[in-house]
Amino acid sequence: MNERLRIFLKALAAYVVLNLIMLAGAGPTPAGLSVYNTLWPGRVRLPWGERPDLAYNLSLGNLDAMFASHEIAVPKKDDEFRVVLIGDSSTWGFLLKPEETLAARLNAAEMQRDGRRVRVYNLGYPDFSLEKDALLLHHAMAYQPDMIVWLVTLRSFPRDAQGHALTMANMAEACAAVGRTCEPRVRSLLERTLWGRRREIADLARLQLFGAAWAASGLDQYYPTQYEPVQRDLERDEKFRTYDRASGLPRVDLTFDAFDVAAHSRVPLLIVNEPMYISDGANSDVRYNFFYPRWAYDAYREMLRDEMRMRGVRYVDLWDAIPASEFTNSAVHLSPRGSQMLADILVRDLER
Amino acid sequence: MRTMSEIQSKLARFIAEKIMKQPKRELNPDQKLISSGLIDSFSLVDVGLFVEDEFGVRIDDVDLTVELMDTLVLMEQAVVARRNA
Amino acid sequence: MLTQIRNWGTFVVSALALFWLQPASAVRHLDFWLPCATLALAAVVWVWTLPVFEAANRREVVVDVAVLVCAVCGVALLRDVPALVGVLTRTPPPEVAAVALVMVLVIGACAAVGRMRGKAAWAVGVAVLIGLLLLQKYAPATEVASGALRVLQGQSAAHASAFDWRWFGFSYVAFRLIGVLRDRVIGRLPAMRLREFVTFAVFAPALSAGPIDRPDRFLKDLRAPYTLMAPQFFAACERLLLGVFKKFVLADTLALIALSDAIAPHLRPGWAWLPVYAYALRIFFDFAGYTDMAIGFGMLLGVRLPENFNAPYLKPNLTQFWNSWHMSLSQWFRAYWFNPLTRALRIRGWEPAPIVLLGQVSTMMLIALWHGVTANFVLWGAWHAVGLFVHNRWANFARERLSFVNERPALQRVVNMAGAIATFHFVVLGWVWFALSTPSAALHALQALLFLPGLR
Numbered sequence: 001m002n003e004r005l006r007i008f009l010k011a012l013a014a015y016v017v018l019n020l021i022m023l024a025g026a027g028p029t030p031a032g033l034s035v036y037n038t039l040w041p042g043r044v045r046l047p048w049g050e051r052p053d054l055a056y057n058l059s060l061g062n063l064d065a066m067f068a069s070h071e072i073a074v075p076k077k078d079d080e081f082r083v084v085l086i087g088d089s090s091t092w093g094f095l096l097k098p099e100e101t102l103a104a105r106l107n108a109a110e111m112q113r114d115g116r117r118v119r120v121y122n123l124g125y126p127d128f129s130l131e132k133d134a135l136l137l138h139h140a141m142a143y144q145p146d147m148i149v150w151l152v153t154l155r156s157f158p159r160d161a162q163g164h165a166l167t168m169a170n171m172a173e174a175c176a177a178v179g180r181t182c183e184p185r186v187r188s189l190l191e192r193t194l195w196g197r198r199r200e201i202a203d204l205a206r207l208q209l210f211g212a213a214w215a216a217s218g219l220d221q222y223y224p225t226q227y228e229p230v231q232r233d234l235e236r237d238e239k240f241r242t243y244d245r246a247s248g249l250p251r252v253d254l255t256f257d258a259f260d261v262a263a264h265s266r267v268p269l270l271i272v273n274e275p276m277y278i279s280d281g282a283n284s285d286v287r288y289n290f291f292y293p294r295w296a297y298d299a300y301r302e303m304l305r306d307e308m309r310m311r312g313v314r315y316v317d318l319w320d321a322i323p324a325s326e327f328t329n330s331a332v333h334l335s336p337r338g339s340q341m342l343a344d345i346l347v348r349d350l351e352r
Numbered sequence: 353m354r355t356m357s358e359i360q361s362k363l364a365r366f367i368a369e370k371i372m373k374q375p376k377r378e379l380n381p382d383q384k385l386i387s388s389g390l391i392d393s394f395s396l397v398d399v400g401l402f403v404e405d406e407f408g409v410r411i412d413d414v415d416l417t418v419e420l421m422d423t424l425v426l427m428e429q430a431v432v433a434r435r436n437a
Numbered sequence: 438m439l440t441q442i443r444n445w446g447t448f449v450v451s452a453l454a455l456f457w458l459q460p461a462s463a464v465r466h467l468d469f470w471l472p473c474a475t476l477a478l479a480a481v482v483w484v485w486t487l488p489v490f491e492a493a494n495r496r497e498v499v500v501d502v503a504v505l506v507c508a509v510c511g512v513a514l515l516r517d518v519p520a521l522v523g524v525l526t527r528t529p530p531p532e533v534a535a536v537a538l539v540m541v542l543v544i545g546a547c548a549a550v551g552r553m554r555g556k557a558a559w560a561v562g563v564a565v566l567i568g569l570l571l572l573q574k575y576a577p578a579t580e581v582a583s584g585a586l587r588v589l590q591g592q593s594a595a596h597a598s599a600f601d602w603r604w605f606g607f608s609y610v611a612f613r614l615i616g617v618l619r620d621r622v623i624g625r626l627p628a629m630r631l632r633e634f635v636t637f638a639v640f641a642p643a644l645s646a647g648p649i650d651r652p653d654r655f656l657k658d659l660r661a662p663y664t665l666m667a668p669q670f671f672a673a674c675e676r677l678l679l680g681v682f683k684k685f686v687l688a689d690t691l692a693l694i695a696l697s698d699a700i701a702p703h704l705r706p707g708w709a710w711l712p713v714y715a716y717a718l719r720i721f722f723d724f725a726g727y728t729d730m731a732i733g734f735g736m737l738l739g740v741r742l743p744e745n746f747n748a749p750y751l752k753p754n755l756t757q758f759w760n761s762w763h764m765s766l767s768q769w770f771r772a773y774w775f776n777p778l779t780r781a782l783r784i785r786g787w788e789p790a791p792i793v794l795l796g797q798v799s800t801m802m803l804i805a806l807w808h809g810v811t812a813n814f815v816l817w818g819a820w821h822a823v824g825l826f827v828h829n830r831w832a833n834f835a836r837e838r839l840s841f842v843n844e845r846p847a848l849q850r851v852v853n854m855a856g857a858i859a860t861f862h863f864v865v866l867g868w869v870w871f872a873l874s875t876p877s878a879a880l881h882a883l884q885a886l887l888f889l890p891g892l893r
Binding site: 054205209 | 715
């Protein structure tokens with residue numbers, strides 16, 4: 001028993017010492033222990049999952065760990081022309097298998113650029129927020145992209161829609177990404193201990209473990225057998241969030257400044273107004289779809305075009321490029337075929 | 353090797369000859385027979401039947417277990433206990 | 438004194454634990470009645486198997502019954518204490534009057550069946566228990582039963598589902614009671630008091646996942662003077678913590694990536710082994726962890742429950758695997774099925790090979806069906822039955838011809854290691870049947886695991 005007690009006391013002492021070591025370092029929990037791209041193959045899209053038990057995937061706030069688990073963390077080859085896709089769940093590929101996403105379709109086209117092989121990386125991440133997109137782009141700069149393709153839609157623009165979990169968890173970098181300066185949040189003593197970081201550490205460990213399921217099955221999201229298809233018949237409602245025809249869509253309320261960092265990065269940038277479902281059902285004369293009344297979306301398109309012209313950024317507007325039949329459960333989620341169609345269009349823009 | 357009692361040597365001979373089919377094999381009184389895999393559950397029933405024929409005591413089906421029959425010593429104890437009962 | 442407190446405490450707490458652990462059901466009050474049914478069954482079997490019906494000490498019986506009745510009524514009375522509703526039972530219990538009426542009926546039934554004794558009557562008892570097990574394990578029957586119960590409670594049968602009917606701990610309780618009835622038939626059952634018998638049948642630490650103890654062994658511990666010295670206490674805590682670690686750290690972590698119906702259709706050759714290994718380790722650590730916790734709790738109460746696992750994945754052959762996996766269940770089947778069958782056939786002069794085949798196939802089928810009446814459990818049982826038979830015949834063949842291996846320790850070690858690796862993988866492939874719900878899902882997974890061309 002005495003020996004057991006000694007072992008217990010030693011373990012307790014080790015735990016206390018580890019906590020003290022953690023206290024000394026104030027930064028985020030390190031992601032250096034990633035086993036992706038070594039033990040497991042890297043993920044083809046960033047880890048995200050609301051139901052880890054079903055999706056074999058999880059959402060976490062640690063950007064370093066997220067990128068370390070992605071195939072983009074493999075050193076760039078000399079003959080590689082590296083393209084990163086930034087965007088929302090549509091780019092990430094909600095309901096699409098890894099081989100059906102826009103990035104996968106573009107890779108399948110085996111493009112060449114300046115004598116190098118074009119390799120497209122999917123850095124899309126679910127939910128609509130330009131600042132979240134800018135944050136991911138800012139983080140992606142460390143991985144030497146040769147070109148950035150950023151797919152956007154109106155829902156990502158309103159200022160009051162920016163509080164994304166990922167930006168909240170990485171406030172300092174998120175501010176830097178859009179050219180603001182913020183005081184980094186100071187972690188309390190307790191938050192810096194092993195105990196205070198148990199969630200972060202557990203998330204990191206689970207991310208590594210889910211890599212086994214990813215390697216074995218290629219599963220990284222839950223595919224329901226049935227889903228509610230995109231809404232065809234619409235309410236007779238002309239509101240977009242709090243805006244209506246009378247108030248209009250004030251330009252200052254849209255987060256155009258999120259493009260600043262990308263524009264200053266000197267990496268060629270292509271902004272794509274992403275395709276959306278255009279309904280022909282009830283009240284489709286006032287609304288394009290569940291997301292957008294016609295007046296607001298039309299105003300947005302005009303503003304975006306002007307903004308890109310002013311900035312001198314390459315811009316393609318593909319808002320109506322995909323037929324209504326190729327959308328799945330939301331106005332921007334593409335079917336496997338829709339994803340192929342979009343890729344076929346973008347190939348032309350990428351080879352130029 | 354320890355000397356074996358009469359019951360033990362009879363059991364040892366039966367197990368070596370009929371179950372293990374190695375008549376020359378010497379068994380140790382404390383050697384684990386079931387948990388080491390030398391005797392399987394089918395052969396254990398044969399041991400039970402042999403005990404019944406040879407020593408005139410019945411070892412119930414519920415007693416043909418590793419705990420009660422794993423070694424020659426245990427088997428002997430089982431026989432003696434039932435003889436005296 | 439301490440022993441008395443321990444005995445009464447274990448008795449009452451085990452009875453209450455039945456209510457506490459019983460999951461909720463959509464059928465009204467079923468989460469109250471199922472634990473009651475478990476206790477009633479135990480009481481009936483006790484009366485039934487008394488050595489002589491009148492022999493019981495009346496005063497003791499009255500006290501034991503009174504305590505049990507008070508415990509159950511106490512649970513029912515909690516419905517009137519708003520702060521305590523949902524603490525012991527998941528949903529509010531039924532009216533105390535209804536409970537009292539049912540208890541009078543149960544006591545009457547005990548008195549009635551107590552007089553119907555003899556091998557035939559006990560055989561009927563075994564059949565009833567098996568029937569109740571089937572009701573729980575065979576989904577179509579479960580649905581019918583749940584429909585009937587819904588109607589009885591004035592609910593619509595339309596929403597009946599097998600999910601309504603989760604009789605907590607019954608698989609293990611039923612096996613203990615069947616064993617008791619068999620022991621009574623062969624005259625092996627020790628005389629027990631009602632409270633001892635109920636404690637044995639529903640011993641709280643062993644309710645959810647066994648092990649299945651034997652009554653004579655259990656009784657010996659229960660009657661021994663109870664002490665709790667420091668070394669014993671620490672050893673018990675160590676065992677408990679080990680169980681907690683195995684179950685809640687290892688098993689629950691491995692569960693994240695373990696083979697399941699969700700991942701099976703997507704498995705890719707090569708890496709496909711990972712979720713299957715994870716499943717194999719998970720099911721072991723889960724079950725062994727529960728067993729460690731049960732044994733640890735038992736030690737705290739002065740009861741040495743039987744071991745259930747003995748490093749099963751390290752065994753050099755399938756026969757030894759089954760001697761060390763879920764040992765109390767396989768021991769149960771050996772005692773009450775395999776041994777009697779083998780003995781009967783051996784006496785009739787059958788040859789070993791057909792006996793082994795019949796004995797092993799039937800035993801494995803029964804073990805499989807105990808887990809649930811589905812095609813995949815049957816296939817899992819068949820997988821192991823064939824494996825055991827093949828190993829038995831091979832061992833028989835090899836004993837004479839390959840005895841030189843035993844004489845060379847180094848060679849023996851190599852053979853054992855190779856055997857352990859082969860056995861582990863045979864078991865792992867068997868888990869594919871066990872883990873997945875349909876044969877086609879299992880075949881697809883096996884195809885990916887074994888790099889086979891399309892079987893679908």
